Amino acid sequence: MRVILASTSPRRSQILSLLGIEFEVIPAKVEEEVIPGKPVLTARKLAKEKALSVWRENRDAVVIGADTLVFLGNEIIGKPKDEKDAVNILKKLSGKWHSVVTALCVYSPEKVFLTHDIAKVKFRELSKEEIISYVKSGEPMDKAGAYGVQGFGATIVERIHGNFYTVMGLPIVKLYKILRELNLLAGTFS
Numbered sequence: 614m615r616v617i618l619a620s621t622s623p624r625r626s627q628i629l630s631l632l633g634i635e636f637e638v639i640p641a642k643v644e645e646e647v648i649p650g651k652p653v654l655t656a657r658k659l660a661k662e663k664a665l666s667v668w669r670e671n672r673d674a675v676v677i678g679a680d681t682l683v684f685l686g687n688e689i690i691g692k693p694k695d696e697k698d699a700v701n702i703l704k705k706l707s708g709k710w711h712s713v714v715t716a717l718c719v720y721s722p723e724k725v726f727l728t729h730d731i732a733k734v735k736f737r738e739l740s741k742e743e744i745i746s747y748v749k750s751g752e753p754m755d756k757a758g759a760y761g762v763q764g765f766g767a768t769i770v771e772r773i774h775g776n777f778y779t780v781m782g783l784p785i786v787k788l789y790k791i792l793r794e795l796n797l798l799a800g801t802f803s
Contacts, residue, residue: 614721615674616797619667624763625679628783634797641666641678647691652684656716657729668720675722675795681715681782683758693759699748702759703769707739713758713780719791726791730784732775734762739769 616636618629629636641663648655657680664678683690685705693699716729739747752766753759760766762773762780778785792798 614795614797615671617667617671617674617676619663619676619678622679622782624761624782628778628781628785629677629788631785632789632792632798634792636677639667639671639676645680647689649689650687652682652687652689652712653714653716653729653731655689656680656682656714657718657727658716660716660718660729661727664718664720673722675792675797676720677788678718678720679715679783681713681757681779683711683713685709685711690758692757693754696748696754699753699759700744703736703739703744703747703753704741706736706758706760707744708736710735711758713775715779715782715784717784717787717791719788719795721795723795726794728784728787728791730776730779730787732773732777732779734770734774734780735772736769737771743769 618636618638619641621640643662643666659680660678664676668676693702710733712731712733714729714731719726752761752764762770
């Protein structure tokens with residue numbers, strides 16, 4: 614059965630590749646509207662919309678959609694609009710714990726799965742110079758919360774409670790269980 618990742622995120626492709634299955638990438642076409650103060654609900658809604666938008670034209674396939682949001686309290690912190698916004702986001706998160714939710718939706722011809730995972734992340738205290746230097750590297754610009762835990766952003770993360778891959782953008786344990794249930798990982802750890 615065809616497996617499609619409804620995302621152009623290189624990080625999600627990298628994580629999905631760890632499961633050793635062949636897949637293709639078809640970008641989802643959805644408006645990413647945020648429900649203010651509802652990060653988990655927003656992530657679940659967007660993951661479902663992304664998967665469904667691709668599955669509608671590929672009903673014979675298994676389609677994986679995901680959405681990752683960073684939040685502080687109930688304030689959703691999205692991708693930075695520009696470098697100034699990235700600096701402000703990183704200042705806001707400096708020295709604090711925040712949460713990362715990644716929602717996962719899998720459409721298959723037989724069943725739809727919708728789940729999410731939450732991890733807590735603590736940044737170390739960041740100097741103004743470190744923030745500016747990190748933003749100038751370009752790494753934060755396409756990432757929720759203005760950092761990439763799998764890149765140089767790992768140097769600003771002091772601690773993670775939860776799954777690293779949830780923070781990176783795809784809850785691999787939950788995805789593994791779904792794909793096993795769909796018999797797409799036969800032979801893996803059997």
